Amino acid sequence: MAELRRQGKHPLAGCTILQIIPELNSGGAEQATIDIAAALAAVGARALVASAGGRMVSELQAKGGIWRPFPAQTKNPLAMLANQRRLAKLIRAEAVALVHARSRAPAWVAYGATRQTGTPFVTTFHGAYSGTSGLKLRYNSIMAKGDAIIANSSFTATHIARLYPAAAAKIKVIERGIDFRLFSPNEVDSARVQTLRQAWQVGPCERLILLAARLTPWKGHKILIEAAQHLVADGVSDIKFVLAGDEQGHSAYLKDLDAMIANAGLAGIVRRTGHCADMPAALRAAAVVVVASIEPEAFGRVAAEAQAMGAPVVVTDLGASPQVVLAPPEVAGEARTGWRVPPGDAQALAGAIKEALGLGATAHDALSTRARAHVLQHFSVERMQAETLAAYAALLAPWA
Numbered sequence: 001m002a003e004l005r006r007q008g009k010h011p012l013a014g015c016t017i018l019q020i021i022p023e024l025n026s027g028g029a030e031q032a033t034i035d036i037a038a039a040l041a042a043v044g045a046r047a048l049v050a051s052a053g054g055r056m057v058s059e060l061q062a063k064g065g066i067w068r069p070f071p072a073q074t075k076n077p078l079a080m081l082a083n084q085r086r087l088a089k090l091i092r093a094e095a096v097a098l099v100h101a102r103s104r105a106p107a108w109v110a111y112g113a114t115r116q117t118g119t120p121f122v123t124t125f126h127g128a129y130s131g132t133s134g135l136k137l138r139y140n141s142i143m144a145k146g147d148a149i150i151a152n153s154s155f156t157a158t159h160i161a162r163l164y165p166a167a168a169a170k171i172k173v174i175e176r177g178i179d180f181r182l183f184s185p186n187e188v189d190s191a192r193v194q195t196l197r198q199a200w201q202v203g204p205c206e207r208l209i210l211l212a213a214r215l216t217p218w219k220g221h222k223i224l225i226e227a228a229q230h231l232v233a234d235g236v237s238d239i240k241f242v243l244a245g246d247e248q249g250h251s252a253y254l255k256d257l258d259a260m261i262a263n264a265g266l267a268g269i270v271r272r273t274g275h276c277a278d279m280p281a282a283l284r285a286a287a288v289v290v291v292a293s294i295e296p297e298a299f300g301r302v303a304a305e306a307q308a309m310g311a312p313v314v315v316t317d318l319g320a321s322p323q324v325v326l327a328p329p330e331v332a333g334e335a336r337t338g339w340r341v342p343p344g345d346a347q348a349l350a351g352a353i354k355e356a357l358g359l360g361a362t363a364h365d366a367l368s369t370r371a372r373a374h375v376l377q378h379f380s381v382e383r384m385q386a387e388t389l390a391a392y393a394a395l396l397a398p399w400a
Contacts (some may be wrong), residue, residue: 010043011393015097018048020087020106022073025054026246026275027214028152028176028301029102029126032384035177036100037065039385048094050087050106072106080105084112091117098392102126107142120395124150127298128159128319137163148395150388152176153320156298172391175323176299177384180376183280183308192281200273202240207287209353212276212302214245220292220316221257226346227292227353229264236354241270244282283309288356291315294343300324303338307375310368312356313338314349326374337371 017040019033034056037047041064049060050070057067068090074080087109091099099114100122101107107123114121123146143149144164149171151157161168181187202208209228213219221243228241247254254272261270276282283289289306291297296319303324306313315321317340322330325338339352359367 010045010389011396012040012389013044015396016046016048016094017098017100017392018050018068018091018094018096019100019102020050020070020072020110021102022106023052023054024049024056024060024067026056028299029124030054030056031301032124032126032152032176033102034060034063034065035179035381035385036388038063039389041065043389046094048096050090072103072109075105080109081112083109084116087113088116091119098122098396100124100392101143101146104129104139104142107145111142111145120147122146122148122150122392122395124152125156125160125298126152128156128296130295146170148172148391150174150391152299153323155296155320155323159296159298172387174384174387174391175379176301176304177381178301178304178308178375178379179381180308183283183305185284185310188280188284188309192278193285196276196278196281196285200240200242200271202242202285203238206238206240207357208285209239209241209288209290210244210282210286211242211290211292212244212279212282213291213293215243215247215250215254215257215272217250217253218293218295219245220294220344222260223292223294223344223346223349224290225257225260225264225266225270227350228266228270230347230350231354232266232269234350234354236357239269239287239357241266242282243270243272244274244276246275279305280309283311286311288353289313290349290353291321292349293318295319297321304375304379307337307371310372312359312364312367313371314352314356315340316343317341318343324375324379326370335370337367337374 021033024030040047047065048068049065050068050072052073098120099110101110102124123143125143129140144167151171151173154173157171157173160171211224283306289311291303293316299320303313303315315325321340327336327340341348341352
């Protein structure tokens, strides 16, 4: 953001930009919302965020964003119609120059409101939005109706163009940005790491395998539990597995996970820990970070953040993972930045974890150096901020 400030008067200075997102609790879309609000504030724009609130509101406000309480999380059709009128009123009252929707239900609301007010409308595909039924495709299609459409990876851009060919010309790829000032090994002291390890009941000599993702079935928690069984049966000892993430009301799934852990005899080895407020320390504490998703990740934020922290990563070979984690056959073995395994293959996941745990000090340090260099080059938050603000300015120029 210092670079944004040094550029002099920005085309967006004095403009009011509104982002709309269901809630501000945790996740890549939520963090991107805050990062862009901070960038807007840095260039002298007003950065409004309409959402139902959440634990990240204080971070938004601390970085210059302005929170407007709004029931953007609702999917009730009648409530969404009412929200269109409410949002149109807000757009007029605040002289909003551009609206950026980051989720499907709010996008339907924002689309209706901006068509009433004649305001430019931007969408970001933060996910691949799976679904094959006509109704589901219709619901997802709102994200392809932006006057500008941001894809968070080349994988996502290809996915959008395949499903919605008419939208192809409006797509701009802007990869997710990581704040390398926060996700830096040198910025996380040992006390933060020790605090987390103690809270998660990980012993001083135990190696931590971390899966950090919201607790929903497609994130692959069950696959990691199966992999844990294979590793224990194979004699791998002094390991703990932590499933860190928001529960999001999936009570039946949580019961399934707990039963699976108990039935596998892993009660002292695999733990659910809930939301983690200090992800840099969690990634620094991990001996291996796992992304076990069984559906495509549109970007893979945790994998990028883990590499920034120098942690070995094992990811499912789906979606954008080949962009985020370099591995054979696309690169030579000595150029890898992590491991990619077939989706749903617990045996392959266990094998990759075992290989990562078995790295010697020299090989571990070399891997960490390569991985951090890779993500520093391609996925900085400053690049994401600059490219997003440029996309806003380019869209607004003809509307001025």
